[in-house]
Amino acid sequence: MRLILDIAVTHLVHRKRQTLVSVLGVAMGVGFFIAMAAMMQGFQRYFVSKIIDVSPHIIMKDEFRTPPRQPVEQRYANGAVRLLNVRPRDERRGIKNGMVVIDAIARQPGVAVAPTLAGQIFLRYGTKDVSATLYGIEPDLERRVTFLEQDLIAGSLNGLHTTANGIILGSGLAEKIGASLGDSLSIISPAGVILKMKIVAIFRSGVTAKDNYESFALLKKAQILQDRANVINQIRIRLSDINQAAALARSLEARYDYRTESWEETNKNVLGIFVIQNGIMYSTVSAILIVAAFGIFNIITTVIHEKERDIAILKSIGFNEDAIRGIFLLEGLAVGVIGTMIGWVLGYGLTELLASVRFSVEGFVKSEGFVLYYTFKHYLIAGSFAMVASLAASYLPARKAAAVNPVDIIRGGV
Amino acid sequence: MNRKPLIEARDVTRVLPGPVPVTLVWDINLTVRQGEFIAIVGASGSGKSSLLYLLGLLDVPTLGAIFFEGANTTELNREAQAKMRLAHLGFVFQFHFLLPEFTALGNVMIPMRKKGALGEAEIEREARALLAEFGMEEYAHRLPEELSGGERQRVAIARALANRPALILADEPTGNLDSKNAQQVFDIFKRMAEKNGQTVVVVTHETHLARQTHRQVQLLDGRIAANG
Numbered sequence: 001m002r003l004i005l006d007i008a009v010t011h012l013v014h015r016k017r018q019t020l021v022s023v024l025g026v027a028m029g030v031g032f033f034i035a036m037a038a039m040m041q042g043f044q045r046y047f048v049s050k051i052i053d054v055s056p057h058i059i060m061k062d063e064f065r066t067p068p069r070q071p072v073e074q075r076y077a078n079g080a081v082r083l084l085n086v087r088p089r090d091e092r093r094g095i096k097n098g099m100v101v102i103d104a105i106a107r108q109p110g111v112a113v114a115p116t117l118a119g120q121i122f123l124r125y126g127t128k129d130v131s132a133t134l135y136g137i138e139p140d141l142e143r144r145v146t147f148l149e150q151d152l153i154a155g156s157l158n159g160l161h162t163t164a165n166g167i168i169l170g171s172g173l174a175e176k177i178g179a180s181l182g183d184s185l186s187i188i189s190p191a192g193v194i195l196k197m198k199i200v201a202i203f204r205s206g207v208t209a210k211d212n213y214e215s216f217a218l219l220k221k222a223q224i225l226q227d228r229a230n231v232i233n234q235i236r237i238r239l240s241d242i243n244q245a246a247a248l249a250r251s252l253e254a255r256y257d258y259r260t261e262s263w264e265e266t267n268k269n270v271l272g273i274f275v276i277q278n279g280i281m282y283s284t285v286s287a288i289l290i291v292a293a294f295g296i297f298n299i300i301t302t303v304i305h306e307k308e309r310d311i312a313i314l315k316s317i318g319f320n321e322d323a324i325r326g327i328f329l330l331e332g333l334a335v336g337v338i339g340t341m342i343g344w345v346l347g348y349g350l351t352e353l354l355a356s357v358r359f360s361v362e363g364f365v366k367s368e369g370f371v372l373y374y375t376f377k378h379y380l381i382a383g384s385f386a387m388v389a390s391l392a393a394s395y396l397p398a399r400k401a402a403a404v405n406p407v408d409i410i411r412g413g414v
Numbered sequence: 415m416n417r418k419p420l421i422e423a424r425d426v427t428r429v430l431p432g433p434v435p436v437t438l439v440w441d442i443n444l445t446v447r448q449g450e451f452i453a454i455v456g457a458s459g460s461g462k463s464s465l466l467y468l469l470g471l472l473d474v475p476t477l478g479a480i481f482f483e484g485a486n487t488t489e490l491n492r493e494a495q496a497k498m499r500l501a502h503l504g505f506v507f508q509f510h511f512l513l514p515e516f517t518a519l520g521n522v523m524i525p526m527r528k529k530g531a532l533g534e535a536e537i538e539r540e541a542r543a544l545l546a547e548f549g550m551e552e553y554a555h556r557l558p559e560e561l562s563g564g565e566r567q568r569v570a571i572a573r574a575l576a577n578r579p580a581l582i583l584a585d586e587p588t589g590n591l592d593s594k595n596a597q598q599v600f601d602i603f604k605r606m607a608e609k610n611g612q613t614v615v616v617v618t619h620e621t622h623l624a625r626q627t628h629r630q631v632q633l634l635d636g637r638i639a640a641n642g
Contacts, residue, residue, distance in 0.1 A: 410511075
């Protein structure tokens with residue numbers, strides 16, 4: 001109703017400073033939320049997209065989640081049998097019939113598969129020894145499974161074919177040993193094989209752990225180095241729909257028994273940190289908005305205290321309790337709405353400011369500034385939170401105002 | 415005068431509860447007819463104002479009931495009582511109780527806007543006419559703080575009359591006015607009763623003003639001591 005709005009607005013306009021403080025409180029809560037959310041979610045999304053781009057979506061490894069059941073346990077599944085000091089059999093490691101498995105998986109639609117032999121190596125260059133992981137790959141299959149080729153900053157993937165003993169290093173790794181494109185280094189494997197290899201390409205994925213510790217060579221060379229002819233120990237899979245990863249990983253593991261991890265599982269530590277991060281963000285912003293809500297509570301309580309006579313006279317004129325309550329709820333709502341709108345502008349400004357900040361940091365991923373994520377959702381969440389806070393903050397005093405007994409006030413005034 | 419009763423108090427008692435209950439009015443029977451102009455007089459603390467608030471549905475009797483146009487209002491809920499006040503009653507208090515942020519015109523318009531029976535333009539015309547009736551036309555756009563005591567009280571009366579109420583209740587309306595302004599206020603009330611047929615109940619302790627009304631009800635310690 002117009003009249004109630006008029007009275008509410010009049011109250012606020014006549015106490016400009018207090019209103020301004022309350023409005024700014026809400027605005028800051030909303031603004032900070034938007035900026036923080038843009039920053040956090042920006043980083044998280046950037047990180048996830050990096051993971052998805054750089055690594056395979058699913059990795060099948062030559063290990064088992066649970067050790068194989070012993071014959072006696074199979075025979076007496078429910079019997080009171082206890083086996084102690086079982087020595088695992090020395091098996092030839094690697095995925096059995098790896099190429100057959102790959103062919104079978106590749107037949108599914110929307111799936112690209114590549115074989116890999118992963119193993120530890122030492123790089124020796126000059127006086128430096130650095131350990132790294134070497135992945136033996138088939139370049140033609142690999143380029144369909146990871147973005148290795150796109151991440152190359154020098155050389156090319158085909159170098160593996162054209163050079164007799166080619167190796168691709170991560171940029172961090174190359175820096176550590178102080179070698180660059182075209183240099184030859186000694187590669188020493190745990191099996192005792194030493195190969196002279198030439199750097200044919202250098203990649204930078206932006207994920208620090210990869211850039212500092214990974215290297216790639218042809219599958220054949222890796223097998224020679226590790227002395228494991230015709231063995232593969234990882235099957236790397238890329239999907240056209242990443243949301244299928246967890247389900248496909250589960251079904252592959254059920255079928256082949258090998259430990260099969262989707263990207264969510266491989267990175268669950270980091271994804272877990274994100275949950276905590278979001279929790280911290282939401283509680284910080286809630287705290288700001290709760291303080292803002294106290295501001296609203298304060299201004300409306302003061303107005304009501306000062307306006308008791310007005311409330312009494314309005315009641316004697318015939319304003320019912322709903323109308324009185326409505327006036328003060330509207331005041332809270334007005335502070336909330338105006339605060340939210342200023343907060344939106346503030347939030348937009350803050351994100352722009354953050355976007356212009358430049359720095360270089362190496363954490364999980366390498367980045368040169370804040371990666372920001374803009375979405376209307378943040379504006380909506382912040383706005384509705386502010387609205388709920390301001391309504392809740394004005395509801396209590398408004399209820400008290402509605403309960404004012406005009407006779408008490410008028411009698412007191414005489 | 416043989417007009418029909420407008421408001422009646424039947425066996426009305428009002429006790430303020432508390433550790434020591436206070437009896438404000440005791441067993442009041444009073445009938446006010448349409449077009450009557452009556453004064454409730456008595457020493458301070460005799461229950462004059464309390465009776466007025468009961469008649470104005472601002473307070474609810476502990477015992478007995480208030481009848482308006484023959485209908486029991488005590489049974490109504492607060493919502494319905496608020497509606498009745500808006501439609502049929504107008505209050506004037508010792509302190510003007512104007513809303514300080516609204517102009518004289520704005521104050522007079524509030525009850526009409528709340529009632530919502532007229533359009534905004536008509537409401538403004540009506541409000542201006544009311545102010546003009548009390549010689550306050552040229553002060554329409556002044557805030558209460560820019561008016562003198564007498565002027566404020568006239569604006570407050572104009573506001574009380576805004577919805578053309580059947581019953582006007584005034585609680586010491588001249589308490590803060592000089593004798594000239596006080597006389598003016600009583601003249602206004604008299605005119606409303608005699609010309610417009612509105613009923614006016616005034617609480618006052620000024621006997622020379624009370625004598626100008628049609629009837630004086632004398633209260634003593636919460637009871638009616640004299641009526642007539």
